[in-house]
Amino acid sequence: MEEEELECPHSTSEKRYFPESLDSSDGDEEGILACEDLELNPFDGLPYSSRYYKLLKEREELPIWKEKYSFMENLLQNQIVIISGDAKCGKSSQVPQWCAEYCLSVHYQHGGVVCTQVRKQTAVQLALRVADEMDVNIGHEVGYVIPFENCCTSETILRYCTDDMLQREMMSSPFLGSYGVVILDDVHESSIATDVLLGLLKDVLLARPELKLIINCSPLLVSKLSSYYGNVPLIEVKNKHPVEVVYLSGAQKDSFQSILRLIFEIHHSGEEGDIVVFLACEQVYNPRIRANSLITQPISQSQAEIRKQILGASSSGKLFCLYTEEFASKDMRPLKPAEMQEANLTSMVLFMKRIDIAGLGHCDFMNRPAPESLMQALEDLDYLAALDNDGNLSEFGIIMSEFPLDPQLSKSILASCEFDCVDEMLTIAAMVTAPSCFLHLPHGAEEAAMTCWETFLHPEGDHFTLINIYKAYQDTSLNSTSEHYVEKWCHDHFLNSSALRMADVIRAELLEIIKRIELPYAEPAFGSKENNLNIKKALLSGYFMQIARDVDGSGNYLMLTHKQVAQLHPLSGYSITKKMPEWVLFHQFSISENNYIRVTSAISPELFMQLAPQYYFTNLPPSESKDILQQVVDHLSPISTIKKEQKMCEKCPETTEQRCTLQ
Numbered sequence: 283m284e285e286e287e288l289e290c291p292h293s294t295s296e297k298r299y300f301p302e303s304l305d306s307s308d309g310d311e312e313g314i315l316a317c318e319d320l321e322l323n324p325f326d327g328l329p330y331s332s333r334y335y336k337l338l339k340e341r342e343e344l345p346i347w348k349e350k351y352s353f354m355e356n357l358l359q360n361q362i363v364i365i366s367g368d369a370k371c372g373k374s375s376q377v378p379q380w381c382a383e384y385c386l387s388v389h390y391q392h393g394g395v396v397c398t399q400v401r402k403q404t405a406v407q408l409a410l411r412v413a414d415e416m417d418v419n420i421g422h423e424v425g426y427v428i429p430f431e432n433c434c435t436s437e438t439i440l441r442y443c444t445d446d447m448l449q450r451e452m453m454s455s456p457f458l459g460s461y462g463v464v465i466l467d468d469v470h471e472s473s474i475a476t477d478v479l480l481g482l483l484k485d486v487l488l489a490r491p492e493l494k495l496i497i498n499c500s501p502l503l504v505s506k507l508s509s510y511y512g513n514v515p516l517i518e519v520k521n522k523h524p525v526e527v528v529y530l531s532g533a534q535k536d537s538f539q540s541i542l543r544l545i546f547e548i549h550h551s552g553e554e555g556d557i558v559v560f561l562a563c564e565q566v567y568n569p570r571i572r573a574n575s576l577i578t579q580p581i582s583q584s585q586a587e588i589r590k591q592i593l594g595a596s597s598s599g600k601l602f603c604l605y606t607e608e609f610a611s612k613d614m615r616p617l618k619p620a621e622m623q624e625a626n627l628t629s630m631v632l633f634m635k636r637i638d639i640a641g642l643g644h645c646d647f648m649n650r651p652a653p654e655s656l657m658q659a660l661e662d663l664d665y666l667a668a669l670d671n672d673g674n675l676s677e678f679g680i681i682m683s684e685f686p687l688d689p690q691l692s693k694s695i696l697a698s699c700e701f702d703c704v705d706e707m708l709t710i711a712a713m714v715t716a717p718s719c720f721l722h723l724p725h726g727a728e729e730a731a732m733t734c735w736e737t738f739l740h741p742e743g744d745h746f747t748l749i750n751i752y753k754a755y756q757d758t759s760l761n762s763t764s765e766h767y768v769e770k771w772c773h774d775h776f777l778n779s780s781a782l783r784m785a786d787v788i789r790a791e792l793l794e795i796i797k798r799i800e801l802p803y804a805e806p807a808f809g810s811k812e813n814n815l816n817i818k819k820a821l822l823s824g825y826f827m828q829i830a831r832d833v834d835g836s837g838n839y840l841m842l843t844h845k846q847v848a849q850l851h852p853l854s855g856y857s858i859t860k861k862m863p864e865w866v867l868f869h870q871f872s873i874s875e876n877n878y879i880r881v882t883s884a885i886s887p888e889l890f891m892q893l894a895p896q897y898y899f900t901n902l903p904p905s906e907s908k909d910i911l912q913q914v915v916d917h918l919s920p921i922s923t924i925k926k927e928q929k930m931c932e933k934c935p936e937t938t939e940q941r942c943t944l945q
Contacts (some may be wrong), residue, residue: 323416323417323418324386325382325386325416325418325423325439326417326418326419326422326423328417330417331417333414333417334415334417337414337415338415341372341375341376341415344371344372344376345367345368345371345372345519345520345521346365346367346371346372346373346376346377346519347372347376349517349519350376350380352517353365353377353380353517354380354383354384356515356517357380357381357384357463357494357496358384360494360514360515361487361491361493361494361495362487362494362495362496362497362511362514362515363494363495363496363497363514363515363516363517364496364497364499364504364507364508364511364514364515364516364517365377365496365497365498365499365516365517365518365519366499366500366501366504366516366517366518366519367498367517367518367519368500368501368519368520368521368591369500369521369588369589369591369592370521370591370592371519371520371521371591372519373467373498373519374397374399374404374408374467374468374498375408375411375412375415377397377465377496377498378395378397378408378412378440378442378465379412379415379416379440381395381397381440381463381465381494381496382394382395382416382439382440384462384463384494385439385462385463386439388462390439390462391462392461392462392492392493393458393459393460393461393462393463394438394439394440394441394460394461394462394463395439395440395441395461395462395463395464395465396440396441396442396443396448396458396460396461396463396464396465397440397441397442397443397465397467398442398443398444398445398448398464398465398466398467398476398479399442399443399444399445399467399468400444400445400468400471400473400476401444402428402429402444405426405427405428405442405443405444406426406428406433406442408426408442409424409425409426409433409441409442412424412440412442416440420433421433421434421435421438422435422437422438423437423438423439423440424438424439424440424441424442425438425440425441425442426441426442426443427441427442427443427444427447428443428444428447429444429446429447429686430686430784430787430788430791431787444475445466445473445475445476445479446473446475448464448475448479449475449478449479449633450633450686452482452637452642453633453636453637453683456486456637456640456641456642457486457489457490457640458486458490458493459490461493462492462493462494463493463494463495463496464483464493464494464495464496465495465496465497465498466479466480466483466495466496466497466498467498468498468499468500469497469498469499469503469507470499470500470502470503470584470588470617472617472618472620472621472622472649473621474621474622474625474627474630475630477620477621477622477647477648477649478630478633478634478645478647480497480510480647480648481645481646481647481648482637482642482645483495484511484646485642486642497511500584500587500588501518501587502583502584502587502616502617503584503617504516506648507648510648521591523599525590525591525593525599525600525601526599526600526601527590527600527601527603528600528601528602528603529603529605529606529607529610530602530603530604530605530606531606537578537604538561540604541559541561541604544602545557545559558592558593560581560589566579566624574626574870574871574872574873580605580609580613580614580615581614581618582614582615582616582617582618583610583614583615583616583617584616584617584618585618586603586610586614589601620649622647622649622650622651622652623649623650623651623652623655624652625655626655626659627651627655627656627658627659628658628659628662628663628688628689628690629688629689630651630659631656631659631660631663632663632668632675632679632682632683632689633683635663635668635669635674635675635679635683636675636679636680636683638674638675639675660673662689662690662827663679663689665826665827665895665897665898666678666679666682666689666690666693666824667679667693667895668682668689668693678693678696681696681799681801682696684795684799685792685795686791687711687715687792689824690824690825690827690828691711691714691715691824692824693823693824694707694710694711694820694821694823694824694825695707695708695711695792695796695820695824696801696823697819697820697823697824698816698817698820699801699802699803700820701816701817701819701820702804702807702813702816703804703807703813703816703817703820704796704801704802704803704804705803705804705805705806705808706749706806706807706808706813706817707817707820707821708789708792708793708796709748709749709752709753709785709789710745710748710749710817710821711788711789711792712752712785712786712788712789712792713748713749713751713752713785714745714748714869714881715785715788716781716782716784716785716788717778717780717781717784718778718781718853719748719751719777719778719781719782719785720735720776720777720778720853721776721777721778723776727776730776731776732858734774734775734776735775735776735853735858736858736859738750738751738754739855739858739859740855742814742817742818742883742884743855743856743863743866743867743882743883743884744854744855744856744880744881744882744883745817745821745869745881745883746814746817746883747855748881749808751777751782752782752785752789753808755768755771755772755777755782755786756786758771759786815889818867818883818885818889819889819892819893821867821883821885822867822885822889822890822893822894823893825867825868825869826867826890826893826894826895826898827843827898828867828868828869828871829841829842829865829866829867829868829885829890830842830848830865830866830868830879830882831864831865831866831907831910832862832863832864832865832866833847833906833907835862836862837849837850837862839866839879840905840907841871842902842905842907842908843902843903844903845905846871846873846877847877848871848877848878848879849876849877849878849879850862850866850878850879850882851878851879851880851881851882853880854880854881854882856882856884863884864884865884865885865886865887865890866879866882866883866884866885867882867883867885868880868881868882869881869882887910887911887914888914888918890911891911891914891915891918899911
């Protein structure tokens with residue numbers, strides 16, 4: 283009965299997706315063409331193209347398609363629907379379209395549809411695919427929003443976005459009034475923003491009974507979601523084809539070499555088809571040392587299952603596992619650890635403090651954050667002056683939350699307004715936020731690349747070198763007559779053109795934020811000694827927690843906050859020139875086979891003591907470096923010391939112990 287209703291719908295909104303002419307038994311082509319001429323797309327009012335009908339037949343072959351009627355019934359009668367679907371079953375492309383039909387049927391009185399993705403590439407690809415299937419223009423009826431790129435208008439009906447962008451949208455629209463349906467896709471990926479949205483939406487749904495929430499997840503997460511949201515409808519979708527799984531017999535010492543051997547074996551077998559390789563690399567954040575650790579970890583059962591499902595969409599899928607069957611069944615974790623429990627939470631806590639203004643700050647997280655990471659995030663925000671004495675957002679904190687950046691970088695931008703170097707600081711922020719501008723070098727090209735890069739080096743440090751590179755790229759772009767010339771210039775200088783284009787986009791958006799919130803903007807003065815000093819002051823205002831000292835004169839840098847030792851990254855200007863400053867400020871520290879600090883610039887102990895909060899310095903663990911800094915304080919003139927103490931007291935009348943109690 284259900285199949286008959288699907289094939290012979292009577293409602294106007296369903297008829298366009300199930301044209302009766304395509305279901306007729308005579309296959310009359312003239313009839314089909316006549317139907318195409320007459321049938322209008324209700325989303326844009328234009329006749330459907332022939333491509334629409336071609337894609338419609340492909341969509342009908344997807345495993346999810348059989349569940350359309352069941353889904354629409356559940357959507358009408360419930361506020362929350364969970365869809366448990368295998369990878370490649372069509373849930374990410376078809377469910378949002380069905381939700382758009384629902385919103386159309388109620389004349390968008392509650393808003394449109396938003397579908398979140400963990401990865402920005404997926405959001406873009408899905409938006410392009412769905413716009414094609416719906417026979418509408420990308421950027422109009424269907425669009426996407428990813429960090430630093432908005433391909434939507436106010437009239438967009440269905441938008442795909444990264445989960446962090448929907449989270450940011452809640453800062454200006456806490457109850458998501460623009461949407462009638464929110465779809466959280468692939469929640470098993472478990473990003474921090476996804477966990478935040480899962481928690482906040484529980485309260486939003488109570489405040490907006492007309493809002494619908496659709497959750498797409500892998501089967502292994504269903505029971506956890508059901509207990510979290512209560513007894514809600516579940517739709518299960520399976521792929522068509524079984525997958526042959528081949529386990530290796532023993533432990534592999536070098537997984538990458540094993541992968542290469544397998545690829546060549548498959549290639550020499552002469553079998554047709556594509557090869558997908560999942561490389562091993564995981565990142566575990568350590569709050570105690572404020573660093574990411576790049577260590578190889580085994581995947582979880584859910585990750586292994588999803589990779590298996592990807593192959594299940596074809597009839598000849600074969601999965602090779604670089605581990606034994608016994609390991610898979612006995613030692614694998616059911617689910618991968620939530621990012622909420624393994625990441626730096628400073629940005630998340632800043633957001634939660636901001637959303638608390640709308641009464642949504644108390645979030646019931648499905649994956650509870652690690653207490654140590656939570657306390658470190660509160661401590662960092664306190665040091666950055668983002669919190670007031672009651673633990674709420676300060677005026678500084680509110681402005682910092684406007685920038686889609688790490689809070690330390692946001693604080694440096696705010697400080698640059700005081701030190702008249704906003705133009706330069708925006709360039710630095712854009713360059714460190716975009717992917718690395720340096721190309722991965724092929725074997726034998728190292729010397730030529732270093733020679734090219736030396737032309738950009740700045741004696742004050744890597745942050746200044748990045749400004750030089752960006753300015754050279756900008757000058758080339760402005761003076762060139764074609765994009766091809768700019769691409770060639772980047773290639774000749776071993777620079778990543780796409781990363782530099784991204785930096786350009788990021789910088790433009792940051793400048794728009796500066797103008798929107800009316801922060802002072804000084805004219806660029808890059809190159810003068812005063813400007814160089816001001817840039818370092820602005821950087822130190824945000825990154826005083828990331829200082830290291832060369833303890834032996836040979837490039838072994840000891841972190842000021844703990845006892846980890848690292849070397850300068852090989853692409854640092856100091857590594858190229860072999861001139862190692864004693865004290866450096868660094869942008870990033872990662873623990874791996876070789877511990878590296880990246881994007882470093884020299885600073886003086888005197889400058890550090892002028893700009894680091896006194897209560898931060900007081901809480902540093904005892905070390906030789908701290909003794910040296912204390913000597914700097916002791917040698918300061920009594921007048922300047924008194925002024926500094928008075929300034930610190932004005933900002934922080936409470937004692938350190940009292941501040942910790944308030945947090």
